[in-house]
Amino acid sequence: MKKQHGEQVKGLAARAALWSARHRALAILGWIAFVVAVTVLNGHFGTLEATSSDQGHGDSGKADRIVEAAxxxxxxxxxxxxxxxxxxxxxxxxxxxxxxxxxxxxxxxxxxxxxxxxxxxxxxxxxxxxxxxxxxxxxxxxxxxxxxxxxxxxxxxxxxxxxxxxxDKLIGDKLDQGLTNLGMLSIPVTLGILLVAFGAVVAALLPVLLAIMAVVAAMGLLAFASRLAPTVDTTVHVMLLVGLAVGVDYCLFYIRRERDERRNGADPHRALVIAAQTSGRSIWISGLTVIVAMAGMFFTFDATFVSFGVGTILVVATTVLGSLTVLPALLSALGDKVDAVKIPGLYRKRGDGRMWNGFLRLVLAKPLISAVLAVGALAALAAPVLDLRTKAEGIEDMPVSLPIVQAYKAVDEAFPSETSPADIVVQSPAVRGERLDSAVARLRSAVEASDGKFTGPVEVDINPAGTVAVVSVGLADAASLSELRESVVPAAFGDLPALVTGEAAWNADFNARLDASMPWVFGFVLGLAFLLLLVSFRSVVVAVTGVVLNLLSVAAAYGMLVFVFQYGHFEKLLDFQASDGITNWMPLFLFIILFGLSMDYHVFVLSRIREGHDRGLPTKQAVREGIGRTAGVITSAAIVMVAVFGLFATLPLASTKQLGIGLAAAVLLDATIIRAVLLPAVMAMLGEKNWWLPKWLGWLPEVAHEPPPAVTDADRPERELARV
CATH class of the missing domain: 3.30.70.360 (Alpha-Beta Plaits)
Known part of the structure; x- marks a missing residue:
C-alpha cells in the first residue's frame, strides 16, 4: 500500500506497534514460538551453575581454587x-x-x-x-x-x-515450601489486584499472562547466557521477582493509556498509536534505564551479582520486547473486547481521580510546606541508616524455631571451632617434608599460647599428588581471623606460600570485594541514569531531580531495614531474630534493584508531565494534569509490586525477608511520598526552570512527548480500514 499525504508516525515504540497491528497473527504466533523455542532449548542444553570456587574472592578464593584442582x-x-x-x-x-x-x-x-x-x-x-x-x-x-x-x-x-x-535438608525443605507457596500466591494476588484496577477479566489477564511468558522466556535465555557467566540457583527467584513486577507494570501502563484514549473518543487505531507513542516510549526508556542499573552489578566481579545482573537484564529486555510487540498486536486484535467480562461494581469507564486531584491541589497550593513535610518524613524514616551495619549470612538468619538452628547455636557456644574453622592451604611441588612439619609444629605452639583465640586440634590433610596441604585450625570467633592471617600464619609458615580460607575468611574477602566495588557501582548507576534522563527529557534539572528523589527512596528503605531487622521490630510477625547487622550483600543489591524499578514510575510520570508542557501548558498545570492522570495506574502498579515483594517476607531466610521488606517499603514510599508529594511540590517551585538546558548541550536530540499527529489511512492496518 502506498503512503498517502500526511505525517508519518515516528518513534521506535510507535513503529513497533504499527507493525504488530498490521501483522497481528505473525506477532502473536511469533512471540509464542519464541517463548516455546527458548524453553525447549533450555531443557536441552541446561544451565551452567557457578561452583563454590567461582564465587570466591581474595586469598580464600585463590585457596579454594587450589584445593578444587588438587x-x-x-x-x-x-x-x-x-x-x-x-x-x-x-x-x-x-x-x-x-x-x-x-x-x-x-x-x-x-x-x-x-x-x-x-x-x-x-x-x-x-x-x-x-x-x-x-x-x-x-x-x-x-x-x-x-x-x-x-x-x-x-x-x-x-x-x-x-x-x-x-x-541442606531442613533448610532446603523449609525454603522449597516457602518458594512453592510464593509461586502459588504471587500470581493470584497480582491477578486479584488487576481485576480491581481494571474491573474486567480480559484486561486483567493480559499483564499477568505476558509477564509470566516473559519470565519463562528469560529463564530459557539464561541457559545460553550461563555459558558466559555461570548462574547461581537463586537467580531464577530474583528473575521472577523483577519480571513479574516490571512485566505487570509495563502492560498496565500501556493498556490503561490505550483504554483512556479510546474513552476520550479516539478510534481503536488512533488510541493504540497514542499509547505506543507515549506509554510505549516510556516503557522502552524505563526498560533501558533498568537494564543500565542492573548492569552495575557487573562491577562487583562477583559470580552471584553477575548472575543476578544477567538474569534481571534478560527478564527486563524480554518484558520490553513483549510489551512493544505482542501487546499492541493483542490490543489491536481485541479492540474494545479487552474490556470483556466486566465485573459489576468494579468496572468504570473513566476514573474521575477526585481524591488524587484534590490532594494535588493541596500540594501545589503550598509546594514549599509540602516539600518540607515530605523531606522530613523521608529523613525520619532514613535516620536509622546512620546505624547501618552489615554481616555475613549465617545459620542465625533462619527462624529460631527450626531444630537445625537451635543445634548450631548450641554447638557454636560450646564448640566454636567446629562451626567456624579456618583452613590454611599450602601449595608446593613437594609439600611433604621437614618444612611443613616444622611449620605445623609452630602453628600448634601458637594455638596453645593464644588464650583461646585459636583452638585445636590442628589437623593436616595432603592431596594424593603431595602438592597441596590443608592445615585446619579452629577460630574462637571471626575476629580472630585477622590475627591468624597477619601474624600467626606468616610466623609459622615463613616462606612457604600459605593462604587462609574457610567460612570466616570467605566472608571477610567477600566484604572486601563489595567495599572495593561500591564506588564503581554507585557511580555507574547514578551517572548512566542521569545521562538517560538528560537525553530523554533534555533537562539537567529533571535529570538531577530524578536521581536525588530515587536516592531518597533508597535511603528510606535502608532506614526501614535497620529499624526492623537490626532493632528487632515486628520479630514475631515476620518470624525472625534481630541481629547486629543487615546481610552484607543487601544494601548494594537493593540500591541497584530499587534505582532501576523507581525509574518505572519516574519516567512514566515525567513523560506525561512533559506532554502537557510541550502542548503549551504552564508547568504547574502540566504537573497537575500529568500526575492526576497517572495517579490511578501508578497506584495499581505500586500495589502489585508491594504485594509481590511483600510475599518474599514470608520466606524463611532473613535475607529474603529483608529483600521483600526493603523493596516493598521503597516502592510504597516512591509511589506516595515521592511521586505524589515531593515531585509535584519541587516541580511547582521550580516552574520553567525544570526544563533548563545549557546552550552547550543544545545538540542533544529532540524527543517529542506529546501525542502524535493524526495518522493517515496509509498508516492503518487493512482490517482496521475495513471496519471504519
Missing amino acids: GFPEKPAGEMVIVQNRAGTDRAAAITDVTAALKKTTDVIDVQKPVESPDGRSSLITFSISGDSETASDRVQPSLDAVAAVQAEHPDLYIGQGGSASG
Missing part, C-alpha cells in the same frame, strides 16, 4: 550431635544411647568418640553420611529420627543434630 578425595558429609546438660543431670547414659543408635542407623558411618566442652556441660559426637556429599541430604533423615528418639527418652537433656546434610 584432587583431594571427596569427603562424606559431616554431621554432629550435641548432648547438653541444662538441668544438672548426667549425660553419660544419653551419650551411650546416641552412639549406639547412630551405629545401627542406615547410611551412618565413622561415628567418633564424644568430645567434651571446656565448661564440662556439653558433649559432641561427630559422624558422617555415606555416599556422595552432594546428595547426602536425601539420606540423612534416618539419623535425624534416631537422634530425635534419644531426645524423647532423655527430656531433661538437650540433644540436637546439625551438619551439612541435615542443614
Whole structure:
C-alpha cells in the first residue's frame, strides 16, 4: 500500500506497534514460538551453575581454587550431635544411647568418640553420611529420627543434630515450601489486584499472562547466557521477582493509556498509536534505564551479582520486547473486547481521580510546606541508616524455631571451632617434608599460647599428588581471623606460600570485594541514569531531580531495614531474630534493584508531565494534569509490586525477608511520598526552570512527548480500514 499525504508516525515504540497491528497473527504466533523455542532449548542444553570456587574472592578464593584442582578425595558429609546438660543431670547414659543408635542407623558411618566442652556441660559426637556429599541430604533423615528418639527418652537433656546434610535438608525443605507457596500466591494476588484496577477479566489477564511468558522466556535465555557467566540457583527467584513486577507494570501502563484514549473518543487505531507513542516510549526508556542499573552489578566481579545482573537484564529486555510487540498486536486484535467480562461494581469507564486531584491541589497550593513535610518524613524514616551495619549470612538468619538452628547455636557456644574453622592451604611441588612439619609444629605452639583465640586440634590433610596441604585450625570467633592471617600464619609458615580460607575468611574477602566495588557501582548507576534522563527529557534539572528523589527512596528503605531487622521490630510477625547487622550483600543489591524499578514510575510520570508542557501548558498545570492522570495506574502498579515483594517476607531466610521488606517499603514510599508529594511540590517551585538546558548541550536530540499527529489511512492496518 502506498503512503498517502500526511505525517508519518515516528518513534521506535510507535513503529513497533504499527507493525504488530498490521501483522497481528505473525506477532502473536511469533512471540509464542519464541517463548516455546527458548524453553525447549533450555531443557536441552541446561544451565551452567557457578561452583563454590567461582564465587570466591581474595586469598580464600585463590585457596579454594587450589584445593578444587588438587584432587583431594571427596569427603562424606559431616554431621554432629550435641548432648547438653541444662538441668544438672548426667549425660553419660544419653551419650551411650546416641552412639549406639547412630551405629545401627542406615547410611551412618565413622561415628567418633564424644568430645567434651571446656565448661564440662556439653558433649559432641561427630559422624558422617555415606555416599556422595552432594546428595547426602536425601539420606540423612534416618539419623535425624534416631537422634530425635534419644531426645524423647532423655527430656531433661538437650540433644540436637546439625551438619551439612541435615542443614541442606531442613533448610532446603523449609525454603522449597516457602518458594512453592510464593509461586502459588504471587500470581493470584497480582491477578486479584488487576481485576480491581481494571474491573474486567480480559484486561486483567493480559499483564499477568505476558509477564509470566516473559519470565519463562528469560529463564530459557539464561541457559545460553550461563555459558558466559555461570548462574547461581537463586537467580531464577530474583528473575521472577523483577519480571513479574516490571512485566505487570509495563502492560498496565500501556493498556490503561490505550483504554483512556479510546474513552476520550479516539478510534481503536488512533488510541493504540497514542499509547505506543507515549506509554510505549516510556516503557522502552524505563526498560533501558533498568537494564543500565542492573548492569552495575557487573562491577562487583562477583559470580552471584553477575548472575543476578544477567538474569534481571534478560527478564527486563524480554518484558520490553513483549510489551512493544505482542501487546499492541493483542490490543489491536481485541479492540474494545479487552474490556470483556466486566465485573459489576468494579468496572468504570473513566476514573474521575477526585481524591488524587484534590490532594494535588493541596500540594501545589503550598509546594514549599509540602516539600518540607515530605523531606522530613523521608529523613525520619532514613535516620536509622546512620546505624547501618552489615554481616555475613549465617545459620542465625533462619527462624529460631527450626531444630537445625537451635543445634548450631548450641554447638557454636560450646564448640566454636567446629562451626567456624579456618583452613590454611599450602601449595608446593613437594609439600611433604621437614618444612611443613616444622611449620605445623609452630602453628600448634601458637594455638596453645593464644588464650583461646585459636583452638585445636590442628589437623593436616595432603592431596594424593603431595602438592597441596590443608592445615585446619579452629577460630574462637571471626575476629580472630585477622590475627591468624597477619601474624600467626606468616610466623609459622615463613616462606612457604600459605593462604587462609574457610567460612570466616570467605566472608571477610567477600566484604572486601563489595567495599572495593561500591564506588564503581554507585557511580555507574547514578551517572548512566542521569545521562538517560538528560537525553530523554533534555533537562539537567529533571535529570538531577530524578536521581536525588530515587536516592531518597533508597535511603528510606535502608532506614526501614535497620529499624526492623537490626532493632528487632515486628520479630514475631515476620518470624525472625534481630541481629547486629543487615546481610552484607543487601544494601548494594537493593540500591541497584530499587534505582532501576523507581525509574518505572519516574519516567512514566515525567513523560506525561512533559506532554502537557510541550502542548503549551504552564508547568504547574502540566504537573497537575500529568500526575492526576497517572495517579490511578501508578497506584495499581505500586500495589502489585508491594504485594509481590511483600510475599518474599514470608520466606524463611532473613535475607529474603529483608529483600521483600526493603523493596516493598521503597516502592510504597516512591509511589506516595515521592511521586505524589515531593515531585509535584519541587516541580511547582521550580516552574520553567525544570526544563533548563545549557546552550552547550543544545545538540542533544529532540524527543517529542506529546501525542502524535493524526495518522493517515496509509498508516492503518487493512482490517482496521475495513471496519471504519
